[in-house]
Amino acid sequence: MGKELxxxxxxxxxxxxxxxxxxxxxxxxxxxxxxxxxPSGCGKTTTLRIIGGFTTPVSGEVLFDGRRMNxxxxxxxxxxxxxxxxxxxxxxxxxxxxxFGLRIPKVVxxxxxGRTVRRKKKLPEKEIQExxxxxxxxxxxKGFEHRRITELSGGQQQRxxxxxxxxxxxxxxxxxxxxxxxxxxxxxxxQIELKRIQQQVGITFIYVTHDQEEALTxxxxxxxxxxxxxxxxxxxxxxxxxxxxxxxxxxxGESNIIDGVMVRDxxxxxxxxxxACLDGGFAENEPVDVVIRPEDIDIVPPEEGQLVGTxxxxxxxxxxxxxxxxxxxxxxxxxxxxxxxxxxxxxxKIDPDGFHIMKKSQYSGMFGDYSSYSExxxxxxxxxxxxxxxxxxxxxxxxxxxx
Amino acid sequence: MRNKxxxxxxxxxxxxxxxxxxxxxxxxxxxxxxxxxxxxxxxNMLQYAPVFGRSxxxxxxxxxxxxxxxxxxxxxxxxxxxxxxxxxxxLIMLPMWMNxxxxxxxxxxxxxxxxxxxxxxxxxxxxxxxxxxxxxAVVLGMVYNFLPFMVLPIFSVIVKIDPRIIEAAQDLxxxxxxxxxxxxxxxxxxxxxxxxxxxxIPSVSTFVISRLLGGGKSLLLGDLIxxxxxxxxxxxxxxxxxxxxxxxxxxxxxxxMNRFGEGEGKAVLx
Numbered sequence: 001m002g003k004e005l006x007x008x009x010x011x012x013x014x015x016x017x018x019x020x021x022x023x024x025x026x027x028x029x030x031x032x033x034x035x036x037x038x039p040s041g042c043g044k045t046t047t048l049r050i051i052g053g054f055t056t057p058v059s060g061e062v063l064f065d066g067r068r069m070n071x072x073x074x075x076x077x078x079x080x081x082x083x084x085x086x087x088x089x090x091x092x093x094x095x096x097x098x099x100f101g102l103r104i105p106k107v108v109x110x111x112x113x114g115r116t117v118r119r120k121k122k123l124p125e126k127e128i129q130e131x132x133x134x135x136x137x138x139x140x141x142k143g144f145e146h147r148r149i150t151e152l153s154g155g156q157q158q159r160x161x162x163x164x165x166x167x168x169x170x171x172x173x174x175x176x177x178x179x180x181x182x183x184x185x186x187x188x189x190x191q192i193e194l195k196r197i198q199q200q201v202g203i204t205f206i207y208v209t210h211d212q213e214e215a216l217t218x219x220x221x222x223x224x225x226x227x228x229x230x231x232x233x234x235x236x237x238x239x240x241x242x243x244x245x246x247x248x249x250x251x252x253g254e255s256n257i258i259d260g261v262m263v264r265d266x267x268x269x270x271x272x273x274x275x276a277c278l279d280g281g282f283a284e285n286e287p288v289d290v291v292i293r294p295e296d297i298d299i300v301p302p303e304e305g306q307l308v309g310t311x312x313x314x315x316x317x318x319x320x321x322x323x324x325x326x327x328x329x330x331x332x333x334x335x336x337x338x339x340x341x342x343x344x345x346x347x348x349k350i351d352p353d354g355f356h357i358m359k360k361s362q363y364s365g366m367f368g369d370y371s372s373y374s375e376x377x378x379x380x381x382x383x384x385x386x387x388x389x390x391x392x393x394x395x396x397x398x399x400x401x402x403x
Numbered sequence: 404m405r406n407k408x409x410x411x412x413x414x415x416x417x418x419x420x421x422x423x424x425x426x427x428x429x430x431x432x433x434x435x436x437x438x439x440x441x442x443x444x445x446x447n448m449l450q451y452a453p454v455f456g457r458s459x460x461x462x463x464x465x466x467x468x469x470x471x472x473x474x475x476x477x478x479x480x481x482x483x484x485x486x487x488x489x490x491x492x493x494l495i496m497l498p499m500w501m502n503x504x505x506x507x508x509x510x511x512x513x514x515x516x517x518x519x520x521x522x523x524x525x526x527x528x529x530x531x532x533x534x535x536x537x538x539x540a541v542v543l544g545m546v547y548n549f550l551p552f553m554v555l556p557i558f559s560v561i562v563k564i565d566p567r568i569i570e571a572a573q574d575l576x577x578x579x580x581x582x583x584x585x586x587x588x589x590x591x592x593x594x595x596x597x598x599x600x601x602x603x604i605p606s607v608s609t610f611v612i613s614r615l616l617g618g619g620k621s622l623l624l625g626d627l628i629x630x631x632x633x634x635x636x637x638x639x640x641x642x643x644x645x646x647x648x649x650x651x652x653x654x655x656x657x658x659x660m661n662r663f664g665e666g667e668g669k670a671v672l673x
Contacts, residue, residue, distance in 0.1 A: 075575075075576045089586060091586075104577050
């Protein structure tokens, strides 16, 4: 990754009085693959459109190489976009779609008699030919030059859109949910393909998606957004292993998020019991959210477990079983390769590095409970669950741990 | 499919009132007054070549004027939103709700030697103009009556162009003129083509406009045909032959135009 290329400073945006971006601060490096990740309406596409020049922020600055770009129109930015659903030109064939940007005369500055003269210059036809064919080869579409757009599959249209943008040799390529319309298999292939293309052409990619797996697969940096604000910026590993709040923990991968108290450094208390963890730097007895990833939980015999619960639902997922375990009302998701039948009492063990401690946030209590995961089971066991439910919050916390 | 029977009434209607008369026209065109087969009707038509020429020329001019006036309006309307758009739409449609004859009579009144315009010119001290009974007046009448048929199809095609395609063109470096030339205009051609069809055909066959505004001086095909059926020169056989030839010429020119615009047409249909 190179030096800083783009910076957004305090960018705000609102439509019809509704704030869609709230003081976005972000920098993007040269040659970086950066992903804006979040649910729909989180402001990720608006952020992309601000960088592309299609919308101007209400306040704040957009800097390219340190120069303010707020009012520069899209056609004067060294940025190209791969649009959602491609937006290819239906009246042109594959070749002319890709050649579109090259056929537009560019303003060049030339030295003439010691003075710089600005004039419009057209690329020679031969160079256009070469560059288009070269780019079609990069996206594996050689031989498709004279196909009509309508004769292409979704994946091929996607490749034309990428070639059409890249052929202009932009400094930055913006991609707005480019794989959203493709089926799963093709999407996986294109993820690898996109990463390869990015490394081959060596430019910055800014990628917008709501698919966390896509983000984890391709990105150097992930920016998690929600409700117009940035929740966390980091590498895929950082985001997954050290989520900043319950929203990030829930949005990236699966998470069990439990109320806890940080007794002191490296000791967290939940279900009335203390557990060893690796986190520190919290106030003594500070209430926290505890994140435990489903794959970090080991199932052991009840007498060896740190906590004991009842299996309420088992789903076979191919690579693993998704097991829902009820710890007195709060349901956890555990992913394991070993089968445990419904109704069995099991113990669980979590290593100190399996705990991720987060400060309380506006998202606390909103995510991380898998009660809704096994509604079918709920209906069957409602009668049994009722009297336990009446015991209330305190009982739930106390009874969870092993006798 | 049993459902095809629901189209039966219309098919019957077509057979009775479109196909049968068409056959009659062909029969009339190929027979003399005594009913014998002849091609004389077609050879006699040669003397009317100037009328053919004038009809197609005036209809052509009217169509071009309609494009020049209508396209920018349609383009502007398609980019407009809300109240202004519906208001402008109403203004375009409004004249069409008035009787065609009435509209054309009004123009006669406006353009007359002592009509509205000349009175206006006279009051500000300018010499009177001879507008009525010229080819110009006929073209004016055609444009006035058929302009909405140019604006509406162009508008409906432009309004359907995906805004992201426009953004894509801007993104690839095109300024607004280049976006129009390379994207919007080619994509709007199907609308222009159907506009041309809808203006040219009624213009080429009109007789009311030329009668009222052309003063019989610039005889058009429509007048000629009308004369053969209802007028002094009663000869339905010649009239049928002229109608037939006109129909064939129109069909050929529309066919050529559609072939020319085929690529774009297909593209926009998606």
